[in-house]
Amino acid sequence: MVQITLPDGSQREFPGPVSVSDVAHSIGTGLGRAALAGRVAVGGAEPRLVDTSFVIEQDARLAIVTAKDADGLDLIRHSTAHLLAYAVKSLFPEAQVTIGPVIENGFYYDFSYKRPFTPEDLEAIEKKMAELVRKDEVVTREEWLRDDAVAYFKGIGEHYKAEIIASIPSNEPISLYREGDFIDLCRGPHVPSTGRLKVFKLMKVAGAYWRGDSKNEMLQRIYGTAWASKEEQASYLTMLEEAERRDHRKLGRELDFFHFQDEAPGLIFWHPKGWTLWQQVEQYMRGVYRDNGYQEVKAPQLLDLSLWKKTGHWDNYAENMFTTESENRVYGLKPMNCPGHVQIFNAGLHSYRELPIRYGEFGQCHRNEPSGSLHGMMRVRGFTQDDGHIFCTEDQLQEECVAFTALLQKVYADFGFTEILYKVATRPDKRIGSDEVWDKAEKALMDSLDLAQCEYEVSPGEGAFYGPKIEYTLKDAIGRHWQCGTIQVDFSMPQRLGAEYVDAADQRKTPVMLHRAILGSFERFIGMLIENHAGAMPAWLSPEHIVVCCISEPSAEYAAEIVLSLKKQGFRASSDLRAEKITRKIREHSMQKIPYILVVGEKERETGKVAVRGRGGIDLGVMPLDDFSARLQNEINARV
Incomplete structure (x- = not known):
């Protein structure tokens, strides 16, 4: 007799060896027809996926696989x-x-x-x-x-x-x-x-x-x-069609944000509008640093190869690094910012009372990605990270990880993302540090997500060579997933680079180092933002808030006065004083996805008002300029 145990715990007995297909048909004709495969486990072994023709010759656990299963x-x-x-x-x-x-x-x-x-x-x-x-x-x-x-x-x-x-x-x-x-x-x-x-x-x-x-x-x-x-x-x-319409490379050209060219593969030429968008993101993140205890720093682009060997990067990451030589010394163009931040920490002796010390940098990095893998702003050779490193004691580790997840959730919400997936990437085969250290680091990350009440998956073997990490993945407007933020626990690099602090017993100890980024690569995150919003950036991020269009030559001076007033209030505004039909002006600026178009003619000049058109052709009517300014300022402040 062969006894088959099903996922619900029920059991079926067969007089002899039996195929997966026969078991499925014995449960029901419908299941028999729907069966594509089976998951079979014998004794204490892990289940394995088999064909429906597979013959089970001894007692086993079986789950029938259909098209409804992953x-x-x-x-x-x-x-x-x-x-x-x-x-x-x-x-x-x-x-x-x-x-x-x-x-x-x-x-x-x-x-x-x-x-x-x-x-x-x-x-x-x-x-x-x-x-x-x-x-x-x-x-x-x-x-x-x-x-x-x-x-x-x-x-x-x-x-x-x-x-x-x-x-x-x-x-x-x-x-x-x-x-x-x-x-x-x-x-x-x-x-x-x-x-x-x-x-x-x-x-x-x-x-x-x-x-x-x-x-x-x-x-x-x-x-x-x-x-x-x-x-x-x-x-x-349908999603693919929508993704093509939202492609950041196409929109980047149409909206005059940036371009790429063969002379600089994997690198971006930022145009004024695109750089204005960049600056809004950077200034926002600078405020996040300031308000959450980070000290902004700046480390060199080039570091002697000996330092990259000490950190383990050269042994584990050399094929992705650019190098250069000068006066018989070899330098590595930094692919990441962490070794530089350790040098800044090491410049002075720190007391345990100073910890945690949080450094943040908008650090430009370069990685020698294969040319075939380059993809617009999503995969580049030169990029800037909102990179931060936290030096803390083991006792502070848990609290710092929990606080970081909460901060990251707030930042993502401000950018319009509320659905986050969490993954813990554990030790890879190629790594530095003892198993004891890895056990401690992995547990700290998992415990922090439990405390933050975040459900998470485990990705075995996908951690960095120096430590495990949490990966934070966002879901965009059309259902795609983007891995952006990360926090990594590192016991090894600070020790390798001689980082120390003085504890309460006046003993020198090695701090724990947390590598963390919220946006990750600015370039990739901005590309993702462009696609998420289909180029129609929310007002607080938009490179241009308002275009003021005059209907005729007599109203041009009034249009210019309005632009000057708006600029003094801190808005990004420009005018269109061309001798073109107003319908053409509106159409052209609408295609540029500018949040507001103000139309002024003789009537508006005489009354001191403006006719307001919102993005998408919405007619908001005629109103005093102060009312419009208050409306726009509220929208910017709310980051809607």
Whole structure:
């Protein structure tokens, strides 16, 4: 007898070995038809994902996986990637397949082919995939000896696949999946048949080097998306359309905020309007520093390589650092600000009564990111962090972490973000410091989130090499997630760099160092703000508050007087005195997403009033300038 325990604790007995599919059908016909895979655990082992054809031979725990489960959606996407490869091989037999993993919201598959795939090719491939779905071919798993699999794939001209298999140890079984006349290497599992893959769309073709090495052949990567329902896919595609409309690179050009050019890859040319936006963000954060006990500092851009070796950066981060030489000394252009802040702390001897000491810097950093990973303001080589470091005792650690989370929540709310996701990233394989220190640091972060009553996830192995961290992720107006803030507990760097304070017993101790940022990269955060607001920045951030437009030449002088008055009140205002139709002026400035357009003519000049148009074409009527000024000031103060 084989006893199967289900997630609700109920049990089912079978006279002998039983497949996942048979168990699902025994529970109900509907579940049997919906089953895509199973999660099986035997004894005290962790559950593993298996095909529905997998046979359970001893007592086990089993959860049936359907399209409603996260595992089920990943399974659909993984199987759709193989369906894509099947379709490509059907239409282009000379194409070689390589790898095809699941990615966020979809999948891709890399191919080697003699010519570039065209949009018409993608259309034909997608049509072929739909045809294979209608055939509802059974997907079956086979185990081969490694050398037999290598010989087979070499024999059919699949040299990339043969290379992958040859790199697998000879004693490991090789699992292949067959659907129709197509067979591919895969660990699995897969959906039971191609008919389960009904909702998908191919998105684009891009280049990708074999094994990510620029010395290797450039392959063609076909991206696709796949979903459990048509409604989910339609929602996703609508979001993509909205994201394209909000693209900060497009809006940056249209609104004259900034530009990029090939002579400075991964670096930004800020225009006056964009730099005004930057300044609003920086001045706000400067106030956050001032009001929360931070002392603003500034550390050098270049530090001798010996210092980067002491911190561990050179051993763990050298490939991402820019270096330069002068007078037989090698310097590193700083990729982060922390070593400089330790030097500032070390410049004097501190008492425990002074702690915590909080330093803040708008520190410009440079990282040698691969050119293929650069993406507008979201991934750059030169950026500025709202970087801060807190030097405290172990007893103060918990309180500082809790206070930081509360501060971060307030800042995000001021920028219009109230939905925050929290993750604790724990020790990576490549790290410095003892396990005892890591245990202490990880516990401090988790306890601080518990005290702040924040639910969080744990991301194993994703901490920095010097300490674990909390990652704070924001959700924007169209549902996308952006990881921005972070706080990291570091017991190692202050010790390596000789940071000390004098405790109550007049003994020298090493402080704990907290690395923290709220916005993270200014560039990335501003890019995110632009996309979140679709370029229509709230008044307090907008590079320009008001444009005053005159209807005719006689009212031009009055328009200029109004602008002067508004500027004296601290507003960012300009005038449009051109001899153009007022409708054209309004249209042009509306496209620039300026919060308010004031229209003045002879009537307004005579009464000393202004006609006010809010963003979006809202007619707010005619009012005295003082009333308008009070309205705008209240809006700015409220940060709405």
